[in-house]
Amino acid sequence: MWPFIGEYVQTLLMTQVQKTVQDSTSLMGSFKFVNIDLGDIPPRIGGVKVYTEKVKRDEIYMDLDIIYSSDCEIEVKLKGVSAGIKDLQLHGTVRVILKPLINQAPFFGGISVFFLNNPNIDFNLTNLANALDLPGLSDMVHTIIQENIASIMVLPNRIVVEMAKGVKISKLKFPSPDGVLRIHCLEAKELVKADIGLMGKGKSDPYTVIRVGAMKFKTPVINNTIEPEWNSVFETIIDQRDGQFMDVEVRDEDTGGKDDKLGTLSVELSPVADKGLVDNWLPLENVKSGKLHLRLQWLYLSKDPLLLNKSILANNKEGAASKNDLSSCILMVNLDSARELPKQFTANIFDLLFSRSKKMSEPSPYVTINVGQKTETSNVVNDSTDPRWEQGFRFLVHDPNFQVVDLKVKDKKTEMVLGELSFPLKNLLAAPNLEDDRFFQLKKSESNSEISVRFALRVLTTEQKVNWKQDTENLMSASAQSTSVDEGVKPAPGAGSPPPASPTNPISPTGKGKPASPVSPTAPSAQAASANEIVPETVQSVQSQAPKAIPPAKTLEREGSVRQRVTSIGSDVLGEHRMGRIQLTLRYSMQRGKLAVVVHKCVGLPALGKDNFSDPYVRLFLLPDRGTKKKTKVINNNLNPTFDETFEYSVTPQELVGRQLEVEVKNDTGMFSSSQKDMGMVLIDLAEMDVSKATTEWYDLCPESEIKRKETDI
Structure with missing residues (x-):
C-alpha cells in the first residue's frame, strides 16, 4: 500500500497544506512544495492490541501503534530560496473498528479507522529558516500539517469504508459519543x-x-x-x-x-x-x-427530557459564576440526502453579451447547518438534483426550548439558495427517544424539494444512571437477551425453541441461597444444553423475569446515605434486606468436572463512601474450603456495577452435593471510602443445583449476621 499512500499524501501536501501555508501570513505567499518523495521505507506497526472487554460479539476493536521514520525527500521554496524537510517522523495510535461481523467474506461489513489522539509529528527544515530569518517557520508548518491530518482522521473525524453491500454501517458513520x-x-x-x-x-x-x-x-x-x-x-x-x-x-x-x-x-x-x-x-x-x-x-x-430543567438550572448557576454559557444538551444531525432539487439557469459571458438563451443545468448542492453561533458545512455533490451526503454533525446546545437549527441547501455554482429548513429543537423534547428521522419539506424551493435528516437530542447530566426504570427492565428482562458470557450461543440445529421451564426455582430455596423473587426463567432445552458442551468454557446464561412493576418516582435513603436515584426505582431492586441484589449464573460441566460461576452485576448497593458512592467487588468461596477464594475486579464509584467475570472450581458431582457457594460483596476501602467493607452476602446450597443446565438468578444480599443466624436455626 505504501506507494499509493505516498501519492495520496503528495496530493494532500500540494493542495491543502500548501494553500494553508500561503494564506497564513503575507510572508508565506510564495511558499510551495517543489518535490515530494516519501521514500521506500513504509511505516511499521509497533504493536497490536485487541480488546476483549466492553465490546460486542459482532465487532472487533484494535489499536495499532504506528511508527514512521522516513527516508523522505521533500523540497520547498519560499521567496526564491529552496530548502528541504528531513528526518520526518510520525508516531501515533490508530484505532481500527471492524463492524458488524458477518458470515461471508470479508466477514465484516464495514471498517472505521482513526487516530485517538493527535499523532506526534517531528521534522527539521534545512537552510530556509536560517536564510530568511523567519522565526517559528518550522512550528508553523508543523502545526499546519498536524491540523490537516486531524481534519481527516483524528477524532471526531474518521475514515469509514463499507466492505459488504447491503450491510448497514450507520453506527460506524454516525456513532453515538461517549x-x-x-x-x-x-x-x-x-x-x-x-x-x-x-x-x-x-x-x-x-x-x-x-x-x-x-x-x-x-x-x-x-x-x-x-x-x-x-x-x-x-x-x-x-x-x-x-x-x-x-x-x-x-x-x-x-x-x-x-x-x-x-x-x-x-x-x-x-x-x-x-x-x-x-x-x-x-x-x-x-x-x-x-x-x-x-x-x-x-x-x-x-434520553430523559425530565432532566433538562435540572441541567439548565445548574448550568445557569455555574455559568453565572464563570461568565460562560454552558451546554445542557448535545444535538446530533445526520444529513442523509435530498430529492427533487430545482435546476438552475446558467449563462456564460458570451450568452450575456449576445443575448443568448440561458440553459438549465443540474446544481452542485451543499448544506450549511447553523445552531446558535456554530455553523457546519457539508461536502459538495456535483451536478445532482438528488444528492446524497451521508454526513454527521454535532452541536452543543444551551437551551433547546428556545433554539432552532437552520439548514440551507445551496448551489456551489451560483451560491443561490435551493431550499431552507428551520426546525425548532423543542419539537424533539416530545418526540420518542428525543429523535426525529424523516424527509422534511424544503421552504423557498421552486419544486417539491425534500431533505432527509435525522435529528437526535441528548440531555447532558452528571448522573451516570439517569433512567432507572429502563435500566432495571433491561437488567431483569425475560426476553432472550444475552450477556457477555452467553451472547451468540444458539441451540443446536433441530433443537427448536427452548420450552418454558417449570416455575420451580432451579436451586431450591433453603433460607440461605434463595433467589431474589419468584421467577419463571426460560431454560434451555436438553438438546441446547448438550450442544453447549461442545464449547465447555461457554456458560449458557438465562435471564430472569422482572420481579414486579417498579413504583414511579420513589426516593430511597438508607442510614443517611443518599442513593444514586433520579427518576424511578422500587424496593425490589434493593431486595428483602435493602442491601441490593446480585445476578449470578451457575453451570456445571460433567465433561470437565468443573463448576462455572459467572458474576454478572449488582444493583441497589448501599453508598458507603464520603462521596455517596462505593467501590464494590465480589469475593467467592466454595465452602467448606476457605482456600478457594476468588475475586472480581474493583468497580470504582458505582452502586450498580457490572462485572461479567467467570470463575471455575474443579469439583466432582459427588463432592458438589456437600458444597456451598458463599458470595460476598465487599467495599474496597480507599481514599473516598469508609472503613466499612461488608456490603452483603449470599449463601447457595449446591446440593439443590440442577447440573443439567445453566441457571441465572437474582439474589437478595443480606447481612452476614442473618446468614449465621439461619445456620444456627438449621
Whole structure:
C-alpha cells in the first residue's frame, strides 16, 4: 500500500497544506512544495492490541501503534530560496473498528479507522529558516500539517469504508459519543519566569492551549505574571473515552517571536469519566516548576427530557459564576440526502453579451447547518438534483426550548439558495427517544424539494444512571437477551425453541441461597444444553423475569446515605434486606468436572463512601474450603456495577452435593471510602443445583449476621 499512500499524501501536501501555508501570513505567499518523495521505507506497526472487554460479539476493536521514520525527500521554496524537510517522523495510535461481523467474506461489513489522539509529528527544515530569518517557520508548518491530518482522521473525524453491500454501517458513520467533557482551566502558580529584565526580575505572559483529539482550545493571555487566573471553561464532545487523552501546554506569549513553553501535561480521560469530577492541581512536566489547576467534569448523555430543567438550572448557576454559557444538551444531525432539487439557469459571458438563451443545468448542492453561533458545512455533490451526503454533525446546545437549527441547501455554482429548513429543537423534547428521522419539506424551493435528516437530542447530566426504570427492565428482562458470557450461543440445529421451564426455582430455596423473587426463567432445552458442551468454557446464561412493576418516582435513603436515584426505582431492586441484589449464573460441566460461576452485576448497593458512592467487588468461596477464594475486579464509584467475570472450581458431582457457594460483596476501602467493607452476602446450597443446565438468578444480599443466624436455626 505504501506507494499509493505516498501519492495520496503528495496530493494532500500540494493542495491543502500548501494553500494553508500561503494564506497564513503575507510572508508565506510564495511558499510551495517543489518535490515530494516519501521514500521506500513504509511505516511499521509497533504493536497490536485487541480488546476483549466492553465490546460486542459482532465487532472487533484494535489499536495499532504506528511508527514512521522516513527516508523522505521533500523540497520547498519560499521567496526564491529552496530548502528541504528531513528526518520526518510520525508516531501515533490508530484505532481500527471492524463492524458488524458477518458470515461471508470479508466477514465484516464495514471498517472505521482513526487516530485517538493527535499523532506526534517531528521534522527539521534545512537552510530556509536560517536564510530568511523567519522565526517559528518550522512550528508553523508543523502545526499546519498536524491540523490537516486531524481534519481527516483524528477524532471526531474518521475514515469509514463499507466492505459488504447491503450491510448497514450507520453506527460506524454516525456513532453515538461517549459523553461531553467540561474543562475548567482555572489558574496556575509557580510558573517559570520566561522574560528576565535588566534588574534580574522575571515575568511571563502565560496562556494555555488544550487539545482533545482534533479540537483545540486556548485561554486568554494574562500579562506580567507567573500566577495567572484564567477561569476559562471549554466543552468538547468525547467519542472514545477509553484511550483518549487531553494534552495541555502552557506557553509564554512573545510578540514577534516564538512563544516559549512553560510546561505540558497529559490527562487520561477514562479515569475522569469513571469519577465524574476531578478537581486538582497538576504539576507541569518538562519544566523546572509550575502547577496548573484544572477542574474536569464528565457529562453523561440521557434520553430523559425530565432532566433538562435540572441541567439548565445548574448550568445557569455555574455559568453565572464563570461568565460562560454552558451546554445542557448535545444535538446530533445526520444529513442523509435530498430529492427533487430545482435546476438552475446558467449563462456564460458570451450568452450575456449576445443575448443568448440561458440553459438549465443540474446544481452542485451543499448544506450549511447553523445552531446558535456554530455553523457546519457539508461536502459538495456535483451536478445532482438528488444528492446524497451521508454526513454527521454535532452541536452543543444551551437551551433547546428556545433554539432552532437552520439548514440551507445551496448551489456551489451560483451560491443561490435551493431550499431552507428551520426546525425548532423543542419539537424533539416530545418526540420518542428525543429523535426525529424523516424527509422534511424544503421552504423557498421552486419544486417539491425534500431533505432527509435525522435529528437526535441528548440531555447532558452528571448522573451516570439517569433512567432507572429502563435500566432495571433491561437488567431483569425475560426476553432472550444475552450477556457477555452467553451472547451468540444458539441451540443446536433441530433443537427448536427452548420450552418454558417449570416455575420451580432451579436451586431450591433453603433460607440461605434463595433467589431474589419468584421467577419463571426460560431454560434451555436438553438438546441446547448438550450442544453447549461442545464449547465447555461457554456458560449458557438465562435471564430472569422482572420481579414486579417498579413504583414511579420513589426516593430511597438508607442510614443517611443518599442513593444514586433520579427518576424511578422500587424496593425490589434493593431486595428483602435493602442491601441490593446480585445476578449470578451457575453451570456445571460433567465433561470437565468443573463448576462455572459467572458474576454478572449488582444493583441497589448501599453508598458507603464520603462521596455517596462505593467501590464494590465480589469475593467467592466454595465452602467448606476457605482456600478457594476468588475475586472480581474493583468497580470504582458505582452502586450498580457490572462485572461479567467467570470463575471455575474443579469439583466432582459427588463432592458438589456437600458444597456451598458463599458470595460476598465487599467495599474496597480507599481514599473516598469508609472503613466499612461488608456490603452483603449470599449463601447457595449446591446440593439443590440442577447440573443439567445453566441457571441465572437474582439474589437478595443480606447481612452476614442473618446468614449465621439461619445456620444456627438449621
